[in-house]
Amino acid sequence: MTKNLLEGEEDAFILVNEAGSSPYVLVCEHASNRLPKQLGNLGLSADDLQKHIAWDIGAEGVSRLLSRLLDAPLVLQRYSRLAYDCNRPPDSPGAMPEMSEATPVPGNMGLSARDKMARVSAIYWPFHERLARMLDQRACEGRATSLVTIHSFTKMYKGKEREVELGILFDRDARIADRLIKAFPKVDVRLNEPYGPKDGVLHTLNLHAAPRGLKSAMIEIRNDFIANERGQNEWAQRLAMPLIHATTK
Helix, strand or coil: CCCCCCCCCCCCEEEECCCCCCCEEEEECCCCCCCCHHHCCCCCCCCHHHCCCCCCCCHHHHHHHHHHHHCCCEEEECCCCCCCCCCCCCCCCCCCCCEECCEECHHHCCCCHHHHHHHHHHHHHHHHHHHHHHHHHHHHCCCCCEEEEEEEECCEECCEECCCCEEEECCCCCHHHHHHCCCCCCCCEEECCCCCHHHCCCHHHHHHHHHHCCEEEEEEEECCCCCCHHHHHHHHHHHHHHHHHHCCC
16 A cells, blocks of 8 residues: 555545535535555455445435535545544544445445544544635634534444434534434424444544534434435535524524
């Protein structure tokens, strides 16, 4: 492996609508199933790389549509979470998982410290440094900011069916979550489900929002609702107005 994992390739992040006027900054850490060329297919089949283990199905589409509806900046991760999961710190086993759900990931097994550091340097640091720079720039400009991350989850997980349809997750700050939970009366929406702080899924919010005192939340949409463009458009519209109201006093 060369020192630069992404030599000749594009940056680990994609910026959308960077100058947006919204108080929200949106983030989608699991937008893509693309792998850096040097990693090949990590020993996985093409079918495996279309599954939830490689990306959050529908999350990028919802994020881009929300960015447009809210006029909000959006930071997307360009590469699959199997290369590096930017919602996990480098010391987390889930950052470069050897097993994702029930699927072994051969290309992540037995990685050396040098191999791991190559991925941290190429993907994790640039992604989070770019997000941090955006938040710091907005702070210097005196712009109010709330941070929201967009994810999706599977209806079936390890053989068990999930009834929850929408999850609003938080750790240290419940201000947005407490308002959003009341905005979907006809949806099975739950706080800190199907994941929560104990699962280590709030790394991005704890890294960037908590130290800055920003309002924040993580939104998890069941992926069978947003697997196609129609569903993505529907859910982006359903989320837009409640998010606007959640930032008003």
